[in-house]
Structures are given as C-alpha cells and as structure tokens.
Amino acid sequence: MKTGPWVLAGEAATVRLANVMARLPCMGMKFYFYGDLGSGKTTLVRALLRALGHSGVIRSPTYTLVEPYTLASGIAFHFDLYRMNDPEELELMGVRDYFSLDDLCLVEWAAKAETWLPQPDVRLALDLVHQGRRISIESGTGRGSSWLQSLESLYVP
Ligand SMILES: Nc1ncnc2c1ncn2[C@@H]1O[C@H](COP(=O)(O)OP(=O)(O)OP(=O)(O)O)[C@@H](O)[C@H]1O
Numbered sequence: 239m240k241t242g243p244w245v246l247a248g249e250a251a252t253v254r255l256a257n258v259m260a261r262l263p264c265m266g267m268k269f270y271f272y273g274d275l276g277s278g279k280t281t282l283v284r285a286l287l288r289a290l291g292h293s294g295v296i297r298s299p300t301y302t303l304v305e306p307y308t309l310a311s312g313i314a315f316h317f318d319l320y321r322m323n324d325p326e327e328l329e330l331m332g333v334r335d336y337f338s339l340d341d342l343c344l345v346e347w348a349a350k351a352e353t354w355l356p357q358p359d360v361r362l363a364l365d366l367v368h369q370g371r372r373i374s375i376e377s378g379t380g381r382g383s384s385w386l387q388s389l390e391s392l393y394v395p
C-alpha cells in the first residue's frame with residue numbers, strides 16, 4: 239500500500255504528522271527514511287521520538303551510526319547510515335540484534351545497506367517542494383500496511 243504525497247509546508251507540519259504517527263502502535267516497527275541531504279528525515283525522526291515521550295537530547299547519529307533511546311513503550315534505535323562505507327560495520331556492531339520484534343528502528347539512508355537490512359514495515363520518502371517538504375509513504379509488510387491504513391484514516395494532510 240502507498241499513500242501521499244502529502245505536503246509538509248513547514249517544520250510544524252512535520253511535527254503534526256509525527257504526532258499522528260505516535261498515536262499508532264509504533265513499537266516493533268521498522269521505518270526507513272529516504273530522501274536527499276536536507277530533505278527533512280532527521281526532523282521527522284526527532285519529532286517522532288519527542289511525540290513518543292523522549293524529552294532529552296536527540297543527537298544526529300552521523301558518526302556513531304546509531305543512537306538508542308529508552309522510551310516508556312520500549313527501545314528505539316535511530317540510525318543514520320550516510321557515512322557508513324560497508325554494511326559489515328553494522329554486523330560488527332551487533333546491529334542485527336536491534337532489529338528484534340520489540341524495538342522501534344528508525345533508519346536514515348537505509349539505501350546504503352538495503353541488501354543487509356531486513357525488509358522495512360514502512361518506507362517514508364521525502365523531497366523538497368517550494369519552501370517545504372513532501373512525503374510519500376509505502377508499506378513493506380502486512381503489519382506496515384495496516385499501520386499505514388490507520389495513519390491515512392487519522393491524518394488530515
Ligand atoms: N517540513 C519542512 N518544511 C521546511 N523545512 C523543513 C521541513 N522539515 C525539515 N526542514 C528543514 O530542512 C533542513 C534539513 O532537515 P533535516 O536535517 O531533517 O534533513 P535530513 O534529511 O535529515 O538531512 P541529512 O540527509 O543531511 O541527514 C533543516 O534546516 C530543517 O529545519
């Protein structure tokens with residue numbers, strides 16, 4: 239299933255979308271984010287982590303590749319694979335365990351490790367339009383598909 243494109247006219251619109259996403263069951267989901275540099279991936283991930291209750295600092299995992307967050311509902315991992323050279327780095331870091339049933343995985347630049355990573359439940363593709371951003375969302379699993387259907391029924395673009 240595929241939905242959008244939806245225009246996110248400013249950062250506030252991204253936050254509003256994230257707030258709706260957070261009302262759906264997110265734990266255990268694997269969300270992969272696509273889009274060029276500056277297309278708004280981190281902004282959406284940050285807003286989602288905030289909406290899921292994280293109140294502390296949210297660092298961009300550009301050099302560490304991944305940052306963990308302990309949320310009330312479970313553990314979330316935020317990945318940024320832009321600077322990763324070889325998916326073998328993920329293997330060595332023991333990242334395969336992070337993709338367990340319960341963890342929420344939010345992966346920026348997933349295309350860098352597409353062959354290594356498991357199939358995402360949901361793919362979110364961002365691009366620039368005028369002063370804002372545009373997002374298209376696609377499911378990759380049955381679970382992702384029901385999640386996306388719920389999002390479509392709750393979110394008013
Ligand atoms: N919906 C939006 N409308 C307008 N500007 C936005 C929107 N979302 C994010 N931005 C702005 O775009 C810039 C880049 O955002 P962000 O860092 O989230 O992009 P990114 O896709 O994570 O980039 P990178 O690939 O470099 O990590 C920031 O200055 C942010 O404020």
Ligand SMILES: [Mg+2]
Pocket residue numbers: 279280281298318346
């Ligand atoms: Mg980013």
